[in-house]
Amino acid sequence: MTPINPTIPLLILALPLTMFLVLGLLGPKMSHKAAGWLGVCGMGTVLILSYFTAFTYFFSGNEAFTDGVNRLQYIVFNQDWLQFYDKLVIRIGFLLDPISAMMLVVIPTISFCVHLYSMGYMEGERGFQRYYAFLQLFSFSMLGLVVATNIFQMYIFWELVGASSFLLIGFYYQRHSAVSASKKAFIVTRFADLGFLIGILVLSYYTGTFNFTELTSAVTANGSYAISETTAFGAFSSFGGATFMGCSLFSWALVLIFMGGMGKSAMMPLHIWLPDAMEGPTPVSALIHAATMVVAGVYLVARLFPLFLLDDFSALTFVTVIGAITAFYAAVVACTQVDIKRVLAFSTISQIAFMMVALGVARPDIHHGMGYMASMFHLFTHAMFKALLFLGAGALIHAVHSNDYTAMGGLRKYMPITHITFLIGCLAIAGIPPFSGFFSKDEILTAAYENSFFWGAWMSMVAALTAFYMFRLYYMIFWWNEPDYSAHHHKPHDAPWVMTAPLVFLAAVSCVAGFIPFGHLVTWNGAPYTIHLDWSVAIPSVIIAVCAIALATFMYKKENPLPDRVAKATGKLWTAAYNRFYWDEIYLFITHKIIFNCICRPIAWFDRHIIDGTMDGFAWVAQRLSIAIRPLQSGNVQYYVWVYISGALLLGVVTAFFMI
Amino acid sequence: MEILFVVVALAIIIFSVLTVTARRILRSATYLLFTLFATAIVYFMMDYEFLGAVQIAVYAGGIVVLFVFSILLTSRPGEAGERLESRRRGLGILTAVAVATVFGWVLVSRCSQLLVPQPETGLYTMQQLGADMLSTSRGGYMLPFEAVSVLLLACIIGGVVVARRR
């Protein structure tokens, strides 16, 4: 008996692609409403199919999915796409395992919410059909990414999500800022993907395969696969201890692959594109730059986790350090920003870094790799509440037509639904029980403390900052003082139902998601694990969060000069944080001053003047020579005859002397 | 015979030199005429009477007259001849002397082969010549003869075309 009808997974991928083509090609001929509802219905169908698939995987108990204790990896289909040589083949397939099934829930859920929400948010925009087509393209690519059966399929869809992200960030293509943001996003991630690609090349050269099932798992009796440390060790030993620049090549491969993840997940120092990406429409930010695409890096590391575990954890340490630095950096910067979307963007960076750290500190011998589970749990809850926050921010922007929270304040009276849902989001991200963020973050902190006290303390500090800046944001928007709204055509008010319904839904999920028994569903090797709240970690972290919230309340609830005084007191630090520690300027310097002016221009000059000059030089010499010998053809008959006679004489002399 | 040869040789040498050195072009033509006559005598001495006759008729009678006419047409009588630049003349003399030296040296170096007497031969009659001219067998000149006639025809037409007043 086939555990699942393969048509359903196929449809999950095929439907958004078809929708993309239909909307892309026929969209201009459709009305906005038709195109929008077509998109929503398409995504709704995908949602139902994905839920069905995920639930079948988790709860059907089919022996292809679980051997009674551990969850297994199951390949629904796997089609050859491009064969390099006998063994090395890129396939396009569909892999069901705990994390891909989880993503099959996350992506369509958020995507559907965004589709619905955009019906209201994007109403009347030019290029509405195009927008929906791109959303479908993105959903297709993202789904393809998470169900990848091999690392190259992942790379393929990895590129595709990058491209659709580019298209969506640059949706308002007539705005300079949007265009340059989209360009930046694409190029930065592309640079990261270069590392990913080289990593794949190294890995595949030594192991001779792209398939996850051959890298990390072993086949079981009924044709499914189970995570196997032996296989992973086989992959590791196929490198034969090769080293490069003093580091083992295996670590290099993993670090390079992780570099791709750093780009997509906006880890330092490749994070600069994400805040700018907020130039895209807000629902896009919610979908791509908060909930789904940016966690692809986390997903990638999780996917190759058994490999990361080998090699004395050096690659994992790298992940941890990068994640920890990024988390702290982004949290600090978020405290100073005034653009609400940017605050959310930095908060996203910080939260993703949380997940990275969780993966980095995970060890199979400590609570069955609890960090891994925590990371995935946080990925799930974060997707929900961050999408909620972004969509809420979208509703606010929709209402006051500004991203800047100096233009907001006191909105709780005008937009009650938005207010409540936003508050739920804030509480969730701050880690207040019983909201979902509390549970997942607590797991992460526990895992960090288990690994070492330093990482635990560091992450607790970041968690405190998180609570602080989120509530700073919340108070600045909904409390503080009320600016003069009479300049607008109408007072701000709650959005239409298509926009509030997703908010309410996501808020509800954020409230209850923490109670999902995640440890039974998603663990690194499929073995179930029961989560125990570690009160020694949970209670202090809740206290810290509450203190941070209290501080935020004290500073920002009512209009007062305190924040300005704090800003003045911290002086340069505040300015630096406000300017994101000048990372953009550094990049601008490197790209423009060094790469453009010191590499590209000299090369172009060299080409035009030296290489081309040499070629022209040959032509010039030839021309000069012909001008020099042109007088020989003077047209003077007597001269010709003289030459002729001289020649004949010469021949005569030669003949006379040498021949006779 | 020897005396005749000396006279003819001297005439050829002197008139040749005069032809190219005469300042006035009409005189050049006249000296050319004398050279051609002397050449005709050489042909007679070789027993080629017909060739000598042709030389006189075509060259002396035809070409030189043509020259004279054209000279008269293109220059005013009594006009002082051209002056030669000394550089050009020097070059000419140098070349001519070089030619003379080289070929003279060749001749001298072949002295033994060239110092042969004139052999005695039978008479080459006009009938034989005419037959050879129109014969296609070995020693016959039918094809060149026809070619020359075509050439002359072309020349006549060409002359007419070129000289026609447009």
Added chain:
Amino acid sequence: MEIKLLYYLIPSLIMFCCGVYGFLTRKNMIAILISLELMLNSIDINFVVFNRYLYPDGHEGMFFSLFAIAIAAAETALAIAIIINLYRATKNIDVRDTNKLKG
């Protein structure tokens, strides 16, 4: 004294050199043409003399000269026609001034 082959060749050579000299130095086209005739003539003499002295049984040299004379006549006629035409157009038959057709 018997007249040897070489004796005929010497005046012929001198005639040829005169032709060369004239061709190179004269400016008047007709004078150049005259020099040309001199050269041709000297060659004709050589042909005939060689024929008569070295191959008395054949007549190739004689015929060659015969045709050379015919062709020379044709050539002169045509050249003079061109010269006269040129003179009509430019009132000048100096070879060095005639360069209108040169590119």
Added chain:
Amino acid sequence: MFSNPLIYFVVIPVVMLLGIYLSRSMAQIRSVAVAGSILLTALSVWLIVDYLGLRAAGDMAPMLYRGDWMWFSALNIKLSVGVDGISLAMLLLSSIILLTGSFASWKINPLPKEFFLWLILLSIGVFGFFISIDLFTMFMFYEVALIPMYLLIGIWGTGRKEYSAMKLTLMLMGGSAFLMLSIIGIYYHSGPDVNGAAHTFDLLQIAANDAIPHNWQYFLFPMAFVGFGVLGAMFPFHTWSPDGHACAPTAVSMLHAGVLMKLGGYGCFRVAIYLMPFAAQELAWIFLILTGISVVYGAFSACVQTDLKYINAYSSVSHCGLVLFAILMLNTTAMTGAIMQMLSHGLMTALFFALIGMIYGRTHTRDIRQMGGLMKIMPYLAVCYVIAGMASLGLPGLSGFVAEMTIFVGSFENTNTLNRVFTIIACCSIVITAVYILRVVGKLLFGPVQDEHHLQLTDATWWERTSTATLIICVAAIGCFPNFFANLIRFTFSPDIFAVLK
């Protein structure tokens, strides 16, 4: 003779020439050109299907559809034809580009008849080159393809057209001179032919004899490689490409970048590497360095250009450099990738040049600083441009990606450090490509409209749509079903056929 299907690749264009010569109106010229090129495309598609059938039936000869006709027996010059999967792919590419090129020059002015005559003469050269397996005939067709370029650019071009035409022709002729030396050298060391002649021009025979002495290979291989490399825009012999492409009319740019530059890559492996495996192995590193430089150098140069065609020409230098680079890796995967890159680059760059021609025809400028926001004015062309750009920077699902990936994976198989280092350097080009492509897309298509006058411009006409849509479909077809093409190509690169792969 006429029972051999390959001959029709020359016969049909000749008939087209005749038809165009006899045409009285623009409509007739167009219909002859379009009908002929459709016929050619159909022929190549049919041949591919038939070829795969024959292969499936177990025909293992290196070349199929062989035909030999003695041409000049004193030197044993034959008109011998024969194709394998690679030639067929190239034939398909050429006919598609001829077809789209005909559409793209729908309104060519002035002298439409002469334009098409020369264009089709050029394509005769191209088709003849790809079907020939006799070195001499190959060379002859190669020259036939080069010469019309001079007139096509010199007469119908724009800008400094005479200079560019001259430069292009002279540089390519210089390449041919090397090539001819090398061909003659190969001929005199070719070993006997089956028909008893002492020397042969037959590629397969020469390869089978493998009689070229090693010291001669050291001399002939660089000659042949440089000779073809000039046409393949190998550094430092690439400078004809920017000027030539910038001045050429649309269809000529398309054919030149799309097909003619492929002659270079094709020749490099079919003549240089195939016939001289020893020198190929010994000397590959020199050219590897040169082509490796081409790849990054072209990409970096493209970053700062402001003329659309220059950008694309430098991008071609980079992409074609990758073709030669992969060929020099001397392993099956990389060489398969090289051929796929040839296909991919041919289609994609033809698309680029077609679009640039169409945009230039409307705005009368190719300077990206003077244009902007074209997406709003001519959405169809702009979308096509974005797709072409995406193909160029290697978006999965379009042709560039599969070709580049095959090349990189193949190149990485070589364990030699030099090869590894250059592979990684070549990989870097994908980032630089993204930079210059996005720079153009951002400046040209996005952003506010720069010039008020551009607002009156119209979008693509039906023939322009046909031309670009055909190319896009082909690009997507390769990108989505790469295995079909890879299998078509891979057969030839087996060690049984290619001695160098042993």
